[in-house]
Amino acid sequence: MVTPAIRGTIGSMRDHPDLPRLDVAGRRLVRRFGDGVQSWLEELPGHLLVLRERWSIELHGVIEKGSMSVVIRCRTAQGQRAVLKISPDRERIYREMASLAHWSTPHVPTAFRADPAVGALLMEEIEPGTPLQESGTYPALGDLAELLTSFHTHGMPDLAMPSVTDRVVYLFAAWARERHSHPSQVALVSQELFDRGQRLALRLAAEPSPTVLLHGDFTPVNILDGGQGRGLVAIDPCPTLGDPAFDPIDMLFWQAGDVDTISRRAELLAPAIGVEATRLLDWCTAFAGMAAADLEATGQRAEPPSEDRGKRVAAALCLADEAPG
Numbered sequence: 001m002v003t004p005a006i007r008g009t010i011g012s013m014r015d016h017p018d019l020p021r022l023d024v025a026g027r028r029l030v031r032r033f034g035d036g037v038q039s040w041l042e043e044l045p046g047h048l049l050v051l052r053e054r055w056s057i058e059l060h061g062v063i064e065k066g067s068m069s070v071v072i073r074c075r076t077a078q079g080q081r082a083v084l085k086i087s088p089d090r091e092r093i094y095r096e097m098a099s100l101a102h103w104s105t106p107h108v109p110t111a112f113r114a115d116p117a118v119g120a121l122l123m124e125e126i127e128p129g130t131p132l133q134e135s136g137t138y139p140a141l142g143d144l145a146e147l148l149t150s151f152h153t154h155g156m157p158d159l160a161m162p163s164v165t166d167r168v169v170y171l172f173a174a175w176a177r178e179r180h181s182h183p184s185q186v187a188l189v190s191q192e193l194f195d196r197g198q199r200l201a202l203r204l205a206a207e208p209s210p211t212v213l214l215h216g217d218f219t220p221v222n223i224l225d226g227g228q229g230r231g232l233v234a235i236d237p238c239p240t241l242g243d244p245a246f247d248p249i250d251m252l253f254w255q256a257g258d259v260d261t262i263s264r265r266a267e268l269l270a271p272a273i274g275v276e277a278t279r280l281l282d283w284c285t286a287f288a289g290m291a292a293a294d295l296e297a298t299g300q301r302a303e304p305p306s307e308d309r310g311k312r313v314a315a316a317l318c319l320a321d322e323a324p325g
Ligand SMILES: Nc1ncnc2c1ncn2[C@@H]1O[C@H](COP(=O)(O)OP(=O)(O)O)[C@@H](O)[C@H]1O
Pocket: 063, 065, 066, 067, 068, 069, 070, 071, 083, 085, 109, 123, 124, 125, 126, 127, 129, 131, 221, 222, 235, 236
């Protein structure tokens, strides 16, 4: 709910003569973080004015996408196209900056400047930058493998990063909170199925495996078209240390209308990224209930009911039921 106080804040942001419009992004952040984000929104215009001066950038329009941050197209003094990402979750921006600095590959954007105290990151703009989610194009598995191995083969950072166990705990806790306020999710995925998925995920996370720096949020919204030559580029990492078989989960589910499609993708992708196909599929099984709930919720928000979506939800639920009791 947008309180009158927040409406006032967002209104004043919209009226700032010297900045791009921030009101739509402000409303999105209120929906994501709740009323607690109000003081951050009040300070946002001031931070942007300071960063613009300090980093000698022109601020253009806000990219009205994403969930945790405000992303603004800009241009550097050298004429380079860039984006400025700023978020109330400063810890997440700090980790994003650290992982982008760690990966030396064209498959992630180059970071130019960062201000961890403010939660701001200036990075190269990926062009054309269309997210997979928007183009709806499923990439060749070879391209996906190249993208994944470009992160997974970069050695270990000498930075403390959360483990896959931390990530599993976080994701299931967030889903549990969502289920609490949306009983339809519990009707779709029973508590028993939820528990089985979570147990399997925690077991997989605890098992010995190679440990690499994972992207951690490898979804079709965070994979952009980097144009010919460059190929796919992954943005918005949530860097996590652990099993390389964890990252592909969402891409194995994406647009899959039956379990065979998911297993076939796992079999083709696994050798190309140096993991066991059974392990890839086990990770998918552990997260299948969450994938079903997510598909159902996204569909309810964004599109009219579709037969395709129904099949995808059914496929994910069928896989979820494979988790040991
Ligand atoms: N380096 C970039 N180049 C081009 N577009 C970008 C870049 N970074 C972010 N974007 C755009 O901004 C959107 C939100 O960015 P993202 O980093 O995913 O934010 P959030 O953490 O809020 O999800 C992306 O979906 C993409 O469209």
